[in-house]
Amino acid sequence: MTRGIALVRRPSGRLAEGLVTHIERSDVDIAQARRQHEAYRAALTEAGWQVREVAPADQCPDSVFVEDTVVVCDGLAVITRPGAPERRPEIPGTEKAVRDAGLEVVRIEAPGTLDGGDVLQVGTTVYVGRGGRTNGEGIAQLRAHLATRGRRVIPVPLRDVLHLKSAVTALPDGTLLALPELLDATALRQPVRTVDEEAGCHVVPLGGDLVLLAASAPRTAALVADLGFTPVVVDISEYEKLEGCVTCLSVLIPEV
């Protein structure tokens, strides 16, 4: 049984030079990062996903955070235009991978900017963070693209946080796990559970009752289990030093 394709991109040898905006820079252990990425890929495979690698972009330190380069929705791939110009050379490799996967491809055009980490899909609702990386023009273009798939785009103003999915993500039943102080929670339409550890608001539903989350969120893993889901825990400490989280390291393309 395969749940679909999971796109990932191996870390660049220059990973340690990745962007840091809201936290202090600390040393990244590249060997450890490679081991953690291997374990992350294995967790996806174990959960039933066919892991496919986007061609490495060694000149791009942040290229492992492949989520920021594309938004996939019902057979459509919206190629983003990352808000950080130095991340734009990551785009061609992702575009090739989604074309190879058979998706229809459209793109965010200048002056729009949009990072995939700002896009949270919950059923037919698509929340989009309006912060440092995604602008109003990018949101408008995404809204027009996703209207063709029957989706409603709702902007969410962000405060002092990199991406929307740094502050809120959703469990398989649509319940949001959030750090409400980082965003305008009045924009959210689904029930919200507040978490008490930063990485606790970063989860990826992997299909069925499986929920991927980081080892740095042990209390949330217990909460997830208590709600009847099965936590799949991965250590991504080296990526967290660069403001990454479990969502950023893959793009899931469910089988239709």
Ligand SMILES: CN(C)C(=N)NCCC[C@H](N)C(=O)O
């Ligand atoms: C949901 N998140 C956090 C993401 N999708 N991306 C993280 C990118 C981190 C990278 N150093 C940067 O600053 O771009």
